[in-house]
Amino acid sequence: MFKTLLARARQGYRTAAYPTQEPVLPALFRGRPELDPTKCAEGCRECVDACPTGALRVTEAGLELDTGRCIFCEACVSACPEGAITFTRDWRLASSRRDGLTVTGDERPKVDALGRELRRLLGRSLRLRQVSAGGCNGCEVEANALGNVVFDGSRFGIEFVASPRHADGILVTGPVTTNMKEALLMTYEAVAEPKLVIAAGACAISGGLYRGHAEACDGVEGLLPVDLYVPGCPPHPITILDGLLRLLGRI
């Protein structure tokens, strides 16, 4: 017992002060991308051809990057001869709308807080049932980190629960494999109304790296109504936390 208490003192207080203080992120962290289309040469498609997930496209209005498809690999940055693409260290990537994930310049995605009535119903807690629907377990690893003492989602009442019956919504990861589709829909069905859907990671938003695969459904689009999109491959825990806090109107 004494040793356990001593260890407690030694291990110290480790909870990050987010959102009152900015998070400490590594120098090489790849966050919100910014484009400078004025630098693009006429007819250049180097970045589009280099992108492994088809996140970039050239429209009549110019270059577009879809963070819902992006895996933040920076292949485009290496390919671009003009330095038109940069990945900033901004961790705030979540959006309430799918089209809010399209980047054409230096715009920031927006999260609309839930309505007053829904927030009243939720009180001070948000309980989510996580559904891993295909994918690589990367998003699950980072979603799990919300439960550790550093990110400590329970400070804000955010917790993952064992049953959809106990949940206010589901957090979906993975491209929704054909083999998981039914289980995902049944889990959603089992959550009581009103319920939220959060799509975390490129796979859940768009199919990500597995987009177009016969074995998967290109994410939750068209299957479930999404309230929050959290881009990343995988999203950093602070990106997920930030998105959830904005959804709850806490930031």
Place this chain on the structure above:
Amino acid sequence: MVFATTRNATPLPIAAIPVMEVGGFRRDVLAAIDAGGRLLLLTGLPGNGGETRLLAGIADDARGEVAVCSTVVANAYPALTPDCPAAHHFEREIAEQYGIHPEGHPWLKPVRFPPGGPTIGDAEFFSVAGSEIHEVAVGPVHAGVIEPGHFRFNCHGERVIHLEISLGYQHRGVERALRGGPDRRSVHLAETAAGDTTAGHAAAYCQLLEGLADRECSPRANALRAAAIELERIANHIGDLGALAGDVGFLPAASYCGRLRGDVLNLTAELCGSRLGRGWIRPGGVAHDIGPDQLRDLNKGLSEAERDMRNAVDLLWKSSSLRARFENTGVLHSEAAAELGMVGPPARASGIDRDVRRDFPEALYRDRRPSISLGENGDVFARALQRWREIEHSVAFLIEVLDDPGSGPAVSAIPALVPNALVLSLIEGWRGEIVHLAETDATGRFSHYKIVDPSFRNWFALAYAMRGQPIMDFPLCNKSFNLSYCGHDL
């Protein structure tokens, strides 16, 4: 016996692989295993004329060699499993992927339920008969942030007679998508074969590519790759120790270890920008070199993490109630572990002396490598202690590497790949032996790509370890293996 011999990441001309008649193939593969060889893999390969080739790789761990031979089969062949249990899952996979019947296989069932086959869950599950027997079905959605899988426990009271594990829910077509490469997606597909083993699978893929291109990375790039793999090992092992503590309700150690796992992931992120090591290991080397400041910070961060890990883990070993739950739970004896062809920390915890870093070191671990330790009892306690020992060895190794990370460019260009060749690439990931296999066509592109995640071999070992256990010990046994669903399902 007719075998072609190859080594880790050494291409073999396809024409040099002996093609035997099926009876001789079976006899020689079994004889090689009887003589002390280990079934590294058994897989189907599509032939040019629509036929299927079976390829067997037999590892000689002492010499670091793999003996390879093949045969051509039409619709059926005599199964190897009755004489070589380690082949059981490989033969199920062959039946599922190629529609070839391994005659005499004691227990054929779907592996991944790919499109075009039976609907997932629509299978004849093994069940135990008797009026006092009951079944407990769990999953695919589990109570936690966990990947999906279906478990069926055949129980007599609280005692599990047999656990049936049915996976495939994460099947997303990784191997199929790698065919025709290398292309802009390939390295990312490798990194996400199992996302918590990003460094391990990326290293296996890049090593395979470099083998086919007959290029070796600079000593510095190899040192940094080894650092990526060992950091991944430390992070996952300490996370597992925390999860084990959490499963028996010992929350102080669970929360310290959970935090420390994150601290080690953050060390990885300082070096490459991603906590999981995405975008670090790249064909020809590593994408990010390490600067003197980073070296100093990493050294400091690692020493601090090591001190705190030791402090947290000491709580585990000194708690008698925790030891009472860990000891003699989920015992897997070395004979069973060897017969099942187990790999990784659970195999070593059962006394199976097997580690790619020593047995097939290639460039990565040729000059220096972590010490390798073995357990004896094969219980949950042994698997936990094994993880801690591996953390200690990896930390010591990393400090040695960081002291002298070698020289040379971080990354160098890769020339065209050898055409018409077969290559095997082996890496000891944190879960155990990762095998990537590729065959190139006449233009040097992948005509076939195959991944064997360590979980592919070890899932059945978990089922085996559960026999006779009280069902309440399943979470503990499961965590002590902590196998990958996505690495198995691909």
